[in-house]
Amino acid sequence: MKEDLTRRGFIRTGAAGGAALSWLSARRGPTVFAADSDKPALLGGTPVHKGGWLPWPQWREAWEPKMLEVYRSCKWFRGSGTHVTDFEAAYAQLLGARKCLATASGTTALIVSLHVMGVDAGDEVITSPYTFIATYNSILTTKALPVFADTDPATLTMDPASIESRITDRTRAIVPVHIFGMPCDMDPINAIAKKHKLAVIEDACQAWLAEYKGHKCGTIGDVGCFSFQESKHIPSGEGGAITSMSEELIDRCNAFHNCGRSIGSFKGKGSFTRGNNYRMMQPQAMLLLQQFEKLQKETAIRRETADYLTANLSKIPGITPVRLPENSRAVWHLYAFRYDAAQFNRLSRDRFMEALSAEGVPCSSVYSEQYYDGLLDEAIASRGFKRLWSEQRLRAYRESLGALKGNKQVCDTTVGITQNMLLASRSDIDHIIAAIQKLRTHSAALAK
Numbered sequence: 001m002k003e004d005l006t007r008r009g010f011i012r013t014g015a016a017g018g019a020a021l022s023w024l025s026a027r028r029g030p031t032v033f034a035a036d037s038d039k040p041a042l043l044g045g046t047p048v049h050k051g052g053w054l055p056w057p058q059w060r061e062a063w064e065p066k067m068l069e070v071y072r073s074c075k076w077f078r079g080s081g082t083h084v085t086d087f088e089a090a091y092a093q094l095l096g097a098r099k100c101l102a103t104a105s106g107t108t109a110l111i112v113s114l115h116v117m118g119v120d121a122g123d124e125v126i127t128s129p130y131t132f133i134a135t136y137n138s139i140l141t142t143k144a145l146p147v148f149a150d151t152d153p154a155t156l157t158m159d160p161a162s163i164e165s166r167i168t169d170r171t172r173a174i175v176p177v178h179i180f181g182m183p184c185d186m187d188p189i190n191a192i193a194k195k196h197k198l199a200v201i202e203d204a205c206q207a208w209l210a211e212y213k214g215h216k217c218g219t220i221g222d223v224g225c226f227s228f229q230e231s232k233h234i235p236s237g238e239g240g241a242i243t244s245m246s247e248e249l250i251d252r253c254n255a256f257h258n259c260g261r262s263i264g265s266f267k268g269k270g271s272f273t274r275g276n277n278y279r280m281m282q283p284q285a286m287l288l289l290q291q292f293e294k295l296q297k298e299t300a301i302r303r304e305t306a307d308y309l310t311a312n313l314s315k316i317p318g319i320t321p322v323r324l325p326e327n328s329r330a331v332w333h334l335y336a337f338r339y340d341a342a343q344f345n346r347l348s349r350d351r352f353m354e355a356l357s358a359e360g361v362p363c364s365s366v367y368s369e370q371y372y373d374g375l376l377d378e379a380i381a382s383r384g385f386k387r388l389w390s391e392q393r394l395r396a397y398r399e400s401l402g403a404l405k406g407n408k409q410v411c412d413t414t415v416g417i418t419q420n421m422l423l424a425s426r427s428d429i430d431h432i433i434a435a436i437q438k439l440r441t442h443s444a445a446l447a448k
Ligand SMILES: Cc1ncc(COP(=O)(O)O)c(C=O)c1O
Pocket: 105, 106, 107, 108, 131, 132, 134, 135, 177, 179, 203, 205, 206, 226, 227, 228, 229, 238, 239, 240
């Protein structure tokens, strides 16, 4: 596939789209269908956006010689060549981290990090409930209890003010999640961690190149975890990484991820320490190494598009774009906003999303209140968890989920569009804005 997203093409399409948008925003008014084409697509009108969106992930012909070379070499295992270590050095440099360890996935990066930061069976870990389920599961796999801080509805990330009241004598670590590539407010999180001697493991699985106060996400806590799974901005099918400013921590991670083989500054008592096989393969590393320039170029485009969407969507009553912490830059794995049905004639969020999708703008409600989905109940009913915590603690834990009011609000009102759409031309992006505006104009008819 050609590099068809040039900056010039992106800017060229912007002007015409802007004119169409001002025409549309001048048209707010009563719910009268001027013509069939003006009706919501869900009610038989013509969709605002008729084309598709960029498929994801993408392939480049230019990558093929190196990919073939690594496959033909039959040196696929991490230890058989230097591609994985080359990737680790390059990714650390890209982020300004001291060191990086490649892993099999983001989930395994989290599991390794939790172990190395001393999280053990029966410990508690404070994390965000608003995340991909792997964050919960990596903690549960460690036989620790994920204790949820509340979500700030303005930022969709962990509300630092809700952390301290959840700390117990078993709390060992905080796992802030830079959800959708939006940095958490790390200064207060790090301050609380320091005060209570807790480790900070950043779940940066959606936050490649995101920045907080001049530092890249993944370099702000003790360690940071990344995912390169297929949907991600830099994908290799599966894959992950751990980054840190501490060489010693990464050496510990290396030992644990490589069947417990001690390495570098970290030497276990014998040849082995405890560990598993969570290694990345050479072809994955080669695929990742070739995507650095693409990642950086596309991150700039996503940022420009997100700024443009925020400037325009915030003018529509009932649509609230997300606020970022001061002096931070997101990378927009999803572009999310909160939807207020009261400003749309009580058109439910589900019906709004259905209507927006019918206009050719696919969207979703993203994460739900996953802590009620059964996996926590299953964990706390298990023999292991019952051995590790008192009945009283597990009951109080289950009841405390009802206190996550901010998170409930976020789960009930958020609408997200995926990162690949942010790479579209400006005129296509204008379709997103125009479609939402059109649904507001016709919200009473849609709500019937
Ligand atoms: C926030 C978050 N944490 C953890 C993970 C787990 O990463 P992986 O799918 O590579 O195991 C993901 C992946 O989607 C994620 O988005």
